[in-house]
Amino acid sequence: MSEPMDFLLWVRGPAFDVAALIFVIGVVVRFFEIFSLGRKANFSEPRGTEFGPGMKSVLTRSLPEPGMFKRQPLTILVGYVFHIGLLISLILFVPHIELFRETFGFGWPGLPNPLVDAAAVLSIVALLAALWHRISSPVMRILTTNEDWLVWALTFLPMLTGYIAYHRMIDPYPLALGLHILSIEALMIFFPFTKLMHAFTLFIARWYNGAMSGRRVVES
Amino acid sequence: MSEATLERGLNAFKEQIDAPVAAFFSSCVSCGMCAEACLFYTETGDPKYTPIRKLEPLRRVWEQEYTIVGKIKSLLGLSKPVTDELLQEWQELLYDSCTMCARCSMVCPVGNDIAYMVRKAREGMVASGNAPEGVKGASMRAVKIGSPMGVTLKAVEAQIKHIEADSGLTIPMDAVGADYLVLLSSMEIMNFPEYLEALAKIFKQAKVTWTLCSTAFEATNSGIQIGSSDIARELVQRIVDGAERLKVKCVISPECGHAYTAIRWEGPNLIGKPFPFKVVHILELLDELRASGRIKTTGLESDSMTFHDPCSLVRKGGVIEEPRNLMGMVTTNFIEMQDHGKWAWCCGGGGGVSSNEDAEELRLKVFKRKKEQLEQTGADILVTACANCRLVIEEGLEEYKMEMPITGLSELVAEHLVVDETKE
Numbered sequence: 244m245s246e247p248m249d250f251l252l253w254v255r256g257p258a259f260d261v262a263a264l265i266f267v268i269g270v271v272v273r274f275f276e277i278f279s280l281g282r283k284a285n286f287s288e289p290r291g292t293e294f295g296p297g298m299k300s301v302l303t304r305s306l307p308e309p310g311m312f313k314r315q316p317l318t319i320l321v322g323y324v325f326h327i328g329l330l331i332s333l334i335l336f337v338p339h340i341e342l343f344r345e346t347f348g349f350g351w352p353g354l355p356n357p358l359v360d361a362a363a364v365l366s367i368v369a370l371l372a373a374l375w376h377r378i379s380s381p382v383m384r385i386l387t388t389n390e391d392w393l394v395w396a397l398t399f400l401p402m403l404t405g406y407i408a409y410h411r412m413i414d415p416y417p418l419a420l421g422l423h424i425l426s427i428e429a430l431m432i433f434f435p436f437t438k439l440m441h442a443f444t445l446f447i448a449r450w451y452n453g454a455m456s457g458r459r460v461v462e463s
Numbered sequence: 464m465s466e467a468t469l470e471r472g473l474n475a476f477k478e479q480i481d482a483p484v485a486a487f488f489s490s491c492v493s494c495g496m497c498a499e500a501c502l503f504y505t506e507t508g509d510p511k512y513t514p515i516r517k518l519e520p521l522r523r524v525w526e527q528e529y530t531i532v533g534k535i536k537s538l539l540g541l542s543k544p545v546t547d548e549l550l551q552e553w554q555e556l557l558y559d560s561c562t563m564c565a566r567c568s569m570v571c572p573v574g575n576d577i578a579y580m581v582r583k584a585r586e587g588m589v590a591s592g593n594a595p596e597g598v599k600g601a602s603m604r605a606v607k608i609g610s611p612m613g614v615t616l617k618a619v620e621a622q623i624k625h626i627e628a629d630s631g632l633t634i635p636m637d638a639v640g641a642d643y644l645v646l647l648s649s650m651e652i653m654n655f656p657e658y659l660e661a662l663a664k665i666f667k668q669a670k671v672t673w674t675l676c677s678t679a680f681e682a683t684n685s686g687i688q689i690g691s692s693d694i695a696r697e698l699v700q701r702i703v704d705g706a707e708r709l710k711v712k713c714v715i716s717p718e719c720g721h722a723y724t725a726i727r728w729e730g731p732n733l734i735g736k737p738f739p740f741k742v743v744h745i746l747e748l749l750d751e752l753r754a755s756g757r758i759k760t761t762g763l764e765s766d767s768m769t770f771h772d773p774c775s776l777v778r779k780g781g782v783i784e785e786p787r788n789l790m791g792m793v794t795t796n797f798i799e800m801q802d803h804g805k806w807a808w809c810c811g812g813g814g815g816v817s818s819n820e821d822a823e824e825l826r827l828k829v830f831k832r833k834k835e836q837l838e839q840t841g842a843d844i845l846v847t848a849c850a851n852c853r854l855v856i857e858e859g860l861e862e863y864k865m866e867m868p869i870t871g872l873s874e875l876v877a878e879h880l881v882v883d884e885t886k887e
Contacts, residue, residue, distance in 0.1 A: 276530055277485040286731035288741065290781055304574050310802065311570050314499040322494070322572070381510040382495035391493050436532045441573055444489040449574030451483040459728065460781035461805055463569055 262428035269435025293454035300453020328366025472591020479583035559822035564809035585690020612649035638674035646682030650850035661877030679705030684725035688815030720775030769842035772807035773849035812855030830859030
């Protein structure tokens with residue numbers, strides 16, 4: 244009986260600290276890797292500005308061009324459902340907020356559990372659809388590397404174990420919760436060194452794209 | 464060009480990688496959306512043409528040289544090296560099947576500017592000796608003869624004589640102190656001399672002082688297309704020297720897409736300092752003359768006309784409104800294509816593809832996209848502002864047995880120009 248409890252204490256304690264440390268240092272290192280490469284000075288006479296259009300692209304790239312939606316509805320739909328479901332589960336689930344409040348001393352209101360549950364289910368379904376799409380679409384298959392499968396699994400497991408823990412589908416509960424936390428730690432450890440990093444770097448990429456276009460007065 | 468080796472190629476790839484490239488590769492989640500924006504994929508259905516995949520050699524160099532994970536993978540023997548075989552295989556992907564039209568750069572959800580990276584990857588291809596022969600030949604002719612099509616100054620002078628005799632207009636050459644230096648593309652000199660005649664007529668009416676330059680008449684830049692900054696720099700330097708010698712205030716990029724990219728956006732960076740003169744595209748200047756009332760038109764066409772946006776003008780240049788304003792000067796019946804302006808589809812022959820024999824079959828195949836767009840408009844006449852697009856579209860229409868006259872926008876403005884003879 245004490246074993247699952249010990250496991251939970253370990254994943255919540257030392258294991259979490261190590262994962263958090265790797266995550267933070269890793270992300271800082273990755274940012275350094277990117278920004279230290281710099282950009283060459285641009286001597287061409289600008290037609291427009293960089294900063295504003297860059298910031299605009301950071302926002303507008305979240306919306307697909309209408310023609311793209313017609314050609315690739317599944318990618319876009321799955322992308323929205325998964326990401327929104329993930330964000331709701333992550334930041335609007337009351338126990339998550341309470342954990343944050345315990346650690347940092349402040350929190351925010353959450354959503355009722357059944358709503359979060361529904362969002363999580365939709366997100367899990369979207370992830371399964373994304374997997375099926377990756378296997379069946381020739382374009383995605385030719386692009387897919389081992390890293391893509393790894394990243395999919397690292398994302399799927401916290402969602403799945405979270406769902407299992409919430410619905411008490413594994414006994415005893417400390418084991419279920421421990422597995423959930425462990426899967427998040429795996430995600431955190433791999434995050435900086437895989438495509439999961441896109442969650443941060445996409446803002447940089449979008450800004451550069453928008454800024455370089457803005458200089459020429461093209462909205463991108 | 465010094466001898467091309469794999470090592471030089473790898474170094475060139477390394478040199479090209481900057482913070483945007485690192486941010487782009489870090490962000491790609493292999494979603495494949497870029498394929499849907501690329502006519503080489505949409506018209507063939509072959510996934511190997513997915514834009515981001517064309518950058519695999521550059522991506523490998525980035526990962527192995529500029530990330531800790533890549534370095535560890537290399538130490539453990541887990542990373543796939545960039546080899547001559549890989550680069551040979553990728554030649555088709557980086558040259559034959561990419562016009563650097565940058566449509567993919569507009570749709571990537573994480574914001575990757577893929578065309579920006581293709582331009583960079585081509586530097587590594589040239590340095591490693593993996594550029595296609597056709598484009599290489601064009602570059603060599605550009606450096607040695609002064610034009611990618613081998614057009615000499617003599618040929619330009621002969622055309623000038625013809626035009627002057629036919630039209631009674633004067634075409635100034637090497638006129639020191641003129642406001643504008645007019646550049647031409649080889650194709651305009653050989654295939655569309657109407658362009659030069661149009662400018663002579665318009666500038667006379669608008670009282671614009673201008674000149675051609677005997678040491679810098681060619682605007683196109685094969686160095687940009689093949690991906691050799693050394694060649695590109697040499698070609699840009701000729702224009703800079705010519706413009707400085709003639710003390711012009713402004714250089715006019717002709718009806719050519721990539722020439723505008725080359726001289727307007729890459730030029731100053733190639734020579735490493737700002738230009739002492741301005742650069743405008745001819746359509747920007749004509750629109751300025753229109754707005755200030757210095758040119759007026761009459762006898763507008765009633766035939767329906769549509770406009771093909773050259774990729775380099777819209778997505779890479781922001782010259783989007785100008786052609787539309789000018790179309791309003793020449794026709795009462797202007798029809799937009801379904802995807803136009805910054806969403807225009809490429810003719811399939813930009814970025815050096817039209818001078819690359821290896822790509823010919825594929826280029827004609829993917830022209831289907833433009834053909835369908837043109838059919839959709841039901842327009843009588845196609846207007847564009849790039850001699851290369853124009854030739855590529857003419858060839859495409861012929862291949863698909865479709866009849867549609869094509870004309871250049873500047874010519875059309877000249878045709879309808881109100882000429883005030885008394886103000887001589």
